[in-house]
Amino acid sequence: MLTVSDAAGALRRFDNVLILTHVRPDGDTVGCAAALCAGLRAIGKTAYLLPNPELTETTRPYFLPYAAPADFLPERVVSTDVATVGLLPENAKRFIGAIDLAIDHHPSFEHFGKSNIVRADAAACGELVYSILAQLGPITAEMALPLYVAVSTDTGCFAYANTTAATHAVAAALIRTGIDYHTVNKVFFRTKSRKRMQLEGSMLSACEFYDRDRVAVLSVPLSLMERFQASESDAEDLSSLGGQIEGVDCAITMRELRPDVWKLSVRTGARINATDACRLLGGGGHAAAAGCTVEAPWAEAKRRILDAVAKTAPDFAQR
Known part of the structure; x- marks a missing residue:
């Protein structure tokens, strides 16, 4: 099992990275993937997200800027917030057995990657991705906004019992980058069709x-x-x-x-x-x-x- 430093070191060595999300994508998997993609690009890497056909109107804006073109051929594959390969979308099934790094926070995580990192005590996978990105360089607002989506949605806007002091500390650090967290809270938690x-x-x-x-x-x-x-x-x-x-x-x-x-x-x-x-x-x-x-x-x-x-x-x- 990798440490945060190990995972950051592996990502520094990776290039031409494709990032996978899970079926019925929620804010955590999308936010983690988008933030990780932004973080890899910030250190000069080529990175994209594998298109996910089940995006919702609320998660789509965070995903689409990083969606892979049809002709992109990855050298490395990373998954975020995916506990088991059974949760991969159909278009990601071809990467089963070829996932170089799996990043997750579920106690039921099945360690399917060639390398794996899991933090089961984290309220959201976004907390773990934040720790990894912090070792790659400064957390920019571009990374912080999707990470805030990840952390806030998996904690019910910090109301669920999984929320910890560490969760609030990560959220505070993200807010300090100047992101528009007010809109995130309004869209995800205070608006219903x-x-x-x-x-x-x-x-x-x-x-x-x-x-x-x-x-x-x-x-x-x-x-x-x-x-x-x-x-x-x-x-x-x-x-x-x-x-x-x-x-x-x-x-x-x-x-x-x-x-x-x-x-x-x-x-x-x-x-x-x-x-x-x-x-x-x-x-x-x-x-x-x-x-x-x-x-x-x-x-x-x-x-x-x-x-x-x-x-x-x-x-x-x-x-």
């Missing part, structure tokens, strides 16, 4: 409760997305909704990606380890935020994740 609010209303009205109302299951079938003609941007981070319900310490969000293919996002408090539950279904993540994918009709997919949670929770109340 009408379609998003309709989605949330329908999810809450159909929410089911288990385990003495401590476990909430919210569903986003394809039919719901179609009813409101909602886009991926409208559905971004819907998994944070259930945890806002009073008394709920385990929120399960079931998002139908394709017919009978469900992305299950689990957000928990201290009583239940989300990674332990999702690992039973082939997934992983963090203790308080994890996910997995289940191919089954809705009722069966719901039963499987509830069974996994029940096996993990010490006092799950069956009914």
Whole structure:
């Protein structure tokens, strides 16, 4: 396992670098990739991001300035915030086995790179990328803005339990570069489309409760997305909704990606380890935020994740 100094040294030796992000890209994977690309260019390297077809309207502006042209041939490949090769987009699958450096912060990280660095205690992969870039040279505003997106989104604007003093210290250092963090906060945390609010209303009205109302299951079938003609941007981070319900310490969000293919996002408090539950279904993540994918009709997919949670929770109340 590499140290931060080792990773920075490797990046100094790399050139013609292609950076990979994960499927359904969030602010952390996009922010880390964009910042790393900017940092490599700042020390004279050629670097690009592999285009990701699932970018949302909120993440696209940070990604597109660094997107690789179709004819770019990389000499080195790096991944950011990717815990397992199963989370790579289809156009990145060809690089499985050829990833020179994997940078991640998930406890379930699978060490698939030729070299790997992971900081499981970091609230966001952006914290780790910040440490690496700081060893390559000064952190510029060009690097700091996407890094702020990375750190703020993975901590729910510093409200989630994963936020630490180190997280705030990194955010403060990024803000000192003069970035427009006010706009980031407004766009990501204080703006919702009408379609998003309709989605949330329908999810809450159909929410089911288990385990003495401590476990909430919210569903986003394809039919719901179609009813409101909602886009991926409208559905971004819907998994944070259930945890806002009073008394709920385990929120399960079931998002139908394709017919009978469900992305299950689990957000928990201290009583239940989300990674332990999702690992039973082939997934992983963090203790308080994890996910997995289940191919089954809705009722069966719901039963499987509830069974996994029940096996993990010490006092799950069956009914």
